Amino acid sequence: MGNDIMDLGHMLQPTIMATHTFLNAPALDVLLVPGGIGNRVLADNKDTSVEDFVRLRYGQLDYLLSVCTGSMSLAKAGVLDGRRATTNKGAWAEVIPNGNNVTWVPTARWVVDGNIWTSSGVSAGMDMAYAFLSHLYGKGNEKLAKTMNGIEYAPHTDPHWDPFSVVHKVPGADKNADLSDCVKPVGY
Amino acid sequence: MGNDIMDLGHMLQPTIMATHTFLNAPALDVLLVPGGIGNRVLADNKDTSVEDFVRLRYGQLDYLLSVCTGSMSLAKAGVLDGRRATTNKGAWAEVIPNGNNVTWVPTARWVVDGNIWTSSGVSAGMDMAYAFLSHLYGKGNEKLAKTMNGIEYAPHTDPHWDPFSVVHKVPGADKNADLSDCVKPVGY
Numbered sequence: 579m580g581n582d583i584m585d586l587g588h589m590l591q592p593t594i595m596a597t598h599t600f601l602n603a604p605a606l607d608v609l610l611v612p613g614g615i616g617n618r619v620l621a622d623n624k625d626t627s628v629e630d631f632v633r634l635r636y637g638q639l640d641y642l643l644s645v646c647t648g649s650m651s652l653a654k655a656g657v658l659d660g661r662r663a664t665t666n667k668g669a670w671a672e673v674i675p676n677g678n679n680v681t682w683v684p685t686a687r688w689v690v691d692g693n694i695w696t697s698s699g700v701s702a703g704m705d706m707a708y709a710f711l712s713h714l715y716g717k718g719n720e721k722l723a724k725t726m727n728g729i730e731y732a733p734h735t736d737p738h739w740d741p742f743s744v745v746h747k748v749p750g751a752d753k754n755a756d757l758s759d760c761v762k763p764v765g766y
Numbered sequence: 767m768g769n770d771i772m773d774l775g776h777m778l779q780p781t782i783m784a785t786h787t788f789l790n791a792p793a794l795d796v797l798l799v800p801g802g803i804g805n806r807v808l809a810d811n812k813d814t815s816v817e818d819f820v821r822l823r824y825g826q827l828d829y830l831l832s833v834c835t836g837s838m839s840l841a842k843a844g845v846l847d848g849r850r851a852t853t854n855k856g857a858w859a860e861v862i863p864n865g866n867n868v869t870w871v872p873t874a875r876w877v878v879d880g881n882i883w884t885s886s887g888v889s890a891g892m893d894m895a896y897a898f899l900s901h902l903y904g905k906g907n908e909k910l911a912k913t914m915n916g917i918e919y920a921p922h923t924d925p926h927w928d929p930f931s932v933v934h935k936v937p938g939a940d941k942n943a944d945l946s947d948c949v950k951p952v953g954y
Contacts, residue, residue: 592782741954
């Protein structure tokens with residue numbers, strides 16, 4: 579970074595203080611594992627705590643979810659073996675070697691296999707979250723509709739809509755699918 | 767909350783530690799004021815620090831932006847007087863009395879008036895952010911396209927698309943506009 583004194587506070591902060599450690603985390607019904615740059619830092623430091631936690635806890639969960647490259651942690655934990663799953667399409671080549679017994683789905687906004695839900699990158703987590711909440715509470719659930727319309731988000735509801743698999747040239751991506759999707763408020 | 771011992775850690779945390787206070791914040795080029803429940807807590811406690819900061823700093827900014835009910839803070843600061851602006855459509859009735867000299871736009875995903883950009887609720891901030899970055903760096907900017915496709919978000923690019931103004935029954939909302947919008951990856 580050179581010899582200049584640089585204030586990187588705006589890039590590296592604010593800090594977010596976790597509520598628990600992996601060791602003292604309480605019993606969980608639903609575990610959601612995010613992805614992102616943090617995962618690479620852990621991998622660089624040979625820190626396996628995320629996948630260890632997933633492996634340890636999976637048996638007691640009702641549901642396990644991942645967003646983006648979080649599915650890499652799930653793959654490393656072994657819980658995706660024999661299952662279908664997906665990941666961030668820009669990081670496809672980086673993620674899939676971590677799961678040789680995983681059926682990686684190239685074109686998918688998110689994938690559901692049993693009680694494991696995995697989504698594509700970043701924003702795809704929002705659409706998977708809506709699908710997951712619909713699964714839990716019912717698509718017509720009024721509170722869910724109110725929440726979605728309160729955050730003014732018109733979700734993508736088709737798990738097959740995944741133009742980013744084409745944008746990122748994922749091998750096996752469905753190049754015939756429409757790149758565009760039309761969305762509207764929940765309940766309308 | 768009754769007599770039961772309740773662990774609300776999952777709802778009230780994790781804590782997010784700010785990098786500066788209003789008093790020692792550095793010079794700013796762009797100030798973005800979010801909205802949300804925190805604003806109401808401040809109002810309940812007659813804490814005017816957000817609008818005071820906006821009023822103090824506006825003259826030295828290149829751009830002032832707000833998301834959701836953040837425009838209420840901008841209105842209270844007086845910087846929206848004589849300008850067009852919008853806000854979260856679910857909180858419309860709560861926000862607009864704070865700016866009697868503001869031209870509140872009922873159907874708008876976001877509004878631009880001079881160097882002040884105000885968006886509708888929550889998710890609308892994402893679309894306004896893309897529009898703002900397009901404004902700064904150009905719509906065809908490669909880095910911007912890569913960023914949007916990296917986060918796998920297909921933005922709403924029409925500031926007039928605002929079905930939530932209809933959902934939330936905002937007076938003067940454009941009821942004839944299409945509630946749906948078709949989106950695709952940036953650059954495609």
